Amino acid sequence: MKALVVYSTKTNNTLKLAEALYDTIRYRKELKSIDDNPDPEDYDFIAVGFWVKDGKPDPATMEFLPKIRDGKEVFLFATHASPRDSKPIRNAMKIAKELANKGRILATFGCQGELSPKTMEKIAAQDTKPAWFADAPAAKGHPDEKDIAEFVHFFNTNCI
Numbered sequence: 033m034k035a036l037v038v039y040s041t042k043t044n045n046t047l048k049l050a051e052a053l054y055d056t057i058r059y060r061k062e063l064k065s066i067d068d069n070p071d072p073e074d075y076d077f078i079a080v081g082f083w084v085k086d087g088k089p090d091p092a093t094m095e096f097l098p099k100i101r102d103g104k105e106v107f108l109f110a111t112h113a114s115p116r117d118s119k120p121i122r123n124a125m126k127i128a129k130e131l132a133n134k135g136r137i138l139a140t141f142g143c144q145g146e147l148s149p150k151t152m153e154k155i156a157a158q159d160t161k162p163a164w165f166a167d168a169p170a171a172k173g174h175p176d177e178k179d180i181a182e183f184v185h186f187f188n189t190n191c192i
């Protein structure tokens with residue numbers, strides 16, 4: 033059994049989850065950035081971490097997910113400003129699941145991830161702000177230690 037934890041991140045929120053997941057896996061494992069273009073064929077279990085951009089998985093992840101084939105075991109996790117049980121986030125996860133549907137998806141997990149101060153400022157200055165931006169204040173400080181503990185517990189309960 034060989035596991036890949038692959039992550040896409042701009043501001044390291046998703047990286048925090050990816051590192052915690054990597055640390056908890058007890059079999060052969062690799063941690064890679066999606067920018068390194070890992071080949072999913074080389075692994076039996078693939079955990080894909082992404083950030084939500086404009087209601088969808090980020091573009092690099094949208095490209096990567098369809099490369100997963102042959103019923104490989106898949107775990108999807110994401111960070112986003114909006115709450116995980118909100119409709120737009122459920123929809124973003126649905127898009128990710130559809131793109132990865134050649135694999136066998138074991139579970140999905142989402143958690144809030146804060147915006148960088150630079151992005152906060154940039155969007156706050158726009159005349160028209162995206163609807164999800166209203167959730168940005170509540171995302172501040174996330175993912176925190178509690179989110180990460182919950183994430184690891186979720187993985188150990190649902191994917192092992």
Ligand SMILES: Cc1cc2nc3c(=O)[nH]c(=O)nc-3n(C[C@H](O)[C@H](O)[C@H](O)COP(=O)(O)O)c2cc1C
Pocket residue numbers: 040041042043044045046047082083084085086087088111112113114144145146147148151164
């Ligand atoms: C251009 C842009 C678009 C975003 N779109 C959404 C979105 O549609 N929904 C959402 O909940 N969060 C959205 N976010 C917030 C990020 O998904 C969130 O901060 C995430 O944790 C960033 O992950 P990272 O630190 O791994 O890059 C957006 C952020 C940026 C910069």
